[in-house]
Amino acid sequence: MPNKNKTEPKKQLSPLALDLIASRFRALSEPMRLRLLDLLMQVDQTIGQLVESTGSSQANISKHLSVLREAGMIAMRKDGLTTVCQIADPIVGELCEMMCSRLRDEMEGKAQAFGAGT
Amino acid sequence: MPNKNKTEPKKQLSPLALDLIASRFRALSEPMRLRLLDLLMQVDQTIGQLVESTGSSQANISKHLSVLREAGMIAMRKDGLTTVCQIADPIVGELCEMMCSRLRDEMEGKAQAFGAGT
DNA sequence: TCGCTACTTAACGATATAGCAAATTTCTTT
């Protein structure tokens, strides 16, 4: 079925909008950052805990968290010596869940990788 | 409000799943590709039409369309000498609309860039 | 103040990719 052809004119996205949307998706385009978000969706954690959970280096995690914060996806709150991170954008979970379920649909045979249950 | 702490165990995403989800988001992380999707959401078009609409080169558009097709977001159908493209994944529009409306919320002052109307 | 912990920043090498130009393939038409 082809798309609608002459219904709504529907103005196009501006170059600025395209850049901003792209930069948001780019923040979600790295496995390590998705892993950090996945961890934070279960419970708020300090940066040190994320370093330990992932097994990556402090420097690496720090940079990835900066990217996520600049994209508005997480918030960081200093608590004495440590810094606690939490999901700041409610759509993060929705976006990932949409991608996940879509991928599940596409590869029924390999569904277990996406936590589809038995 | 902190996250739930000890409700559901909620198994984590596997490395394979993280890679696949990341690659999907990466397909959406370039302004030119978002522009192509935006154009295709209005009406199915040939590659030549997309080249003309964007003002970019055939080679460049061809490569971007390949990325989108490999990510399962568009489908291409050869029709004689030309190739017609159409959105293949229904979540594309939803994902972009979610990002858009979220960005609109965040920057009320610059909302016109996102087609928020007056 | 000194040292320690938690985190960030800088500098680096390796890899990926956007865009261009040129060569190549594929298909239609004459």
Next chain:
DNA sequence: AAAGAAATTTGCTATATCGTTAAGTAGCGA
């Protein structure tokens, strides 16, 4: 078969970014 149009592929350069190591900053505690 030859010419030409539509797309893809191939090199190429420039730029971005992942991860590492090392150096720097900030906030406790003794």
